[in-house]
Amino acid sequence: MAHSESAESPDSITALDYVESQLQLEHDARDVLPYDPTHCTYFDGGLRQPVYACLTCINKSKTLSGVCYSCSIQCHSDHDLVELFNKRNFTCDCGTARMASFGGCNLRKNYNELDIPSSSNKYDHNFQGKFCACDTAYNPESAVGTMYQCLLGDVCNEDWYHEECILGLPFPPLAPEPPKSPKGHPTGVDLMHLSGAKSKAVPHAPKGHPTKVMLDLHQGERIADTAETREPKSPQGHPTGVKLYPLDLAEFELSSSAQKPEPASPTGHPTGVNLLPQFEGDLPASVSDAEQDNDDDGDDDNDDDEHVPPPGFPDDDLFEAFICWRCVNKHRQILGRWAGWSKVALKEVVRKQPGEENDERDLHPAEPSAKRKLYETEMIEPPAKKVQTDNDKSLSASISSVASSTTHDSSLTVATEPGPDECHMPVSIPSAKEFSLFLIEGWRDHVCRCTSCMKFLDKFPMLKDEEVTYEPPKDEDETLSLLDAGTRALGSLPHLNAMEGLYAYNKVKTKLASFLKPFADEGRIVSEQDVKAFFEEIKSK
Template sequence: MSSNPPPPTSKQVQSAPADAPADAPATESTTARRESISQRSENSQTAADFIRDQMQLEADAREALPYSIENCTKPLGSLRQNVFACLTCNPPPHSPAGVCYSCSVQCHGEHELVEIFQKRNFTCDCGTTRFTSDQPCTLRINSETNTKGGVHSEPADPNNKYNHNFRNRFCSCAIDYNPHEQKGTMFQCLGLGTHEDGGCGEDWYHPGCLMGLGPKWYESSKGNSKSNRNGDGSLPTITEDGLPPDNAAVADGEDEEEEDDAPLPDGFPSEDDFDHFICYKCVDANPWIKRYAGVPGFLPAVFFNKGDGASSPKKRQRDDEDNVGDEANEAKRLKSEQTEQGPLVSSTPQDNTPGAEVAGNLKEESKIETEEELTREIACKLDSLPSASPGQFSLFVRDNFRDQFCRCSKCFPKLLPHPQLLEEEEAYEPPLTDEASEHASTHASGSIYERGESALRNVDRVRAIEGVMAYNHMKEKLKPFFEQFAGSGKAISAEDVKEYFAKLRGDQEAIQEAGEAAKADNRHEQSGY
């Protein structure tokens, strides 16, 4: 081994002058170490910075989860609400279960969840027999202990309906939904039936699957459309030298951006043209609704399979409008003929006395009203509509579609099982977090800063005064410590804090041990090994 000293490293300290004290290198090493630690304390922050960062994190959390998570919705009964399926507690193909918004965070926050969005007539399953007893609901009151949490094995609502969404499968293609791979928009059906009776149970669909093309129909035609035509449908332009024009690079960049959003198939309505839709499964389960395709409030039928010989949507719309116009003209002609014939005259002999004349008039008016009521009941809107088109198709509707349904004595019973066809549904939403924290006085809500203030207000007065005095005493002790760093602009390291509190305790032995440890580290670094 060479006797020459190794070359200096970045951790070495230069030799002290000859007249320096013997412990000068150790002192300088300790100072250099402290400065090095201070310089590396990039994550050091003041109390104000910490509070500000915490409040920003809580604000971000409220934006992602804006509603209160304090109460389970099971006591409220059956609701239209946001539902989540827990694949950790109920992995396929086990019995499915759904939980409410609050339970998805408080009881299953660390589990693998599937957001199913809104489901009607659903009661939260958390803490019921659809979950094991070791996965209780932490939000409801336990009837045995009269305390919050620990609720399990309660009977589940037998009226809850489940489909394959609770297994993270959506659409008629039954694809496992992955939000990171999913492109384009999926649409939720109004749901005119459950999975058991032939409907879909408010399933979500890809536009291509509604037309029988599959979820990724656009991938097969993407290459052809790019190679043969420009984005506006025109043929590509070639310059005299055979090179593409200068704007070709810009068009390619736009194509890459558009790849994130899957296009809509030809014949599929634009998202701005409809408010809801009813899938072909639910239409088949309720064939009476087929005749409304193309009437005001309803878009022309969107067929599941274009190869079934069905006419194009535009042609069907023109035919339907012609049929409706002809039948409307016929109805006007009949009404005109009835008007020309004059009012109906009763053949019953009438008395000429004034009392008999009044009674006869009342009887005649009552008869006319009865006939008008019968006429209204008989006049079914479906009689003026064209016959239903053959084949499977989905219905896309506008916001006024409910006003178009016939409500005669024959048709109204068909609407009763589907309240969503009679009026707009109201979905339950928990109160917003901000509103809950403003009116809450418990430690269970509000930000960390607000909880601290609330706890301080609830402290006994004597203890509060003692705490304030202790705080002031500590502040006076720490003030000189902070001032020395404030003057130099250096960050405070963990070693600085430990050393200062050791001095406050009078722990001189600990200080000496720390100094000796620093000397040992310094000698080890200078050895070069």
């Protein structure tokens, strides 16, 4: 009886379930942390590397700081961490005087003397867990949309930005929560108030049962159950239903001339009546094709969950990198000329100013052939061609004579491409007050590299060549379970140490078997308190 009662306990799990849950946890951990966390990057100097902000240590020391990937696991795994992703020219602060509240690094083991922090590290609100120009804390559980990191980072220190903030648009409103009853349950929506009907008590029959009534929803008045209004009966005596909407069916009767015989199929069965003759032959082929595609795909759920960027934001497939409006403004004389540069950047993405109306031209750029389509669809006559005058004819003849002479003179050459010291960057700069740049894939191969432009590119080498980002080495044991990894580590120990480890393991195994045997014999559940008490007893001996 005790065994059956314990088996029904909702908090109990079998040993097999526990092992499977542990294996799943190990698999999830390998997906999130696939690298070997045994090397601190402090002595590697400033690197572009993954950086983590430890809010626990920052709150204690009252100083902004960041740690490398390995230290986030080996030293701060039980702290409140914020992943900042890659930061340029950053040196790990773990085990330095900047994080004195934590002490020495567990990997460098400098517990007696803290190291000197790097002076080249840059800190901003990201190290407080906040991002974007809106200074909002990032919550991965509730965040909606995509954030983009600024490539240049000269002003913003490689900050991350929301799509709406890049465009200067407000965030979409959150769906309101349904109202709650006094007990906290959703109260639902009262749909009956839409009818406008007056709420009146229903009269009761002599025996207390409700009587049948007819409701006129237009007037909201109760109609008494009289002989004139009593519900009609079918030939068998069953009620035919209540008439809630009195209608004059004469309005729907078709004249004899309008009535047409229902067409029949070749087999003689009725094919049905076309109720939408006005649409007959007018449906585009794309409608039926789209319906067929929707039926074949079967991925409606995935389409509903797909994030749709705000109007005016470029598609992810059209650009490779992003430079925020703050960095563009500082270097407007150079980066401003990149906007719309062929094979370098898309057209400038303007950031709306507070109180400024949306410009439809920015949200919906005109197609190159818009003018031609306007002439065709609106039947507007295009502008008349300019009549060529005698002066124009003489000028054309002069140009033709010069062109013909150059074809026979091999010593005369015409320059078609700018020289190495000639800048071929566009001259015009967008007039918008603030705008961001979206760089096209392969843009580094097409930027100008004249003497003047190279001075700017040398100052920001990430615009000239792709950066090298430090990546910790892969974990050799990432495909092994904790048991397999422990066995492998045991095999790498010296013989004497390995024998001592096996002896200690067998000793614990024997004690654990003796501890669990009474529970198995009596069918009792092993609680968490029992396990803790067992290991506390071992530690005390």
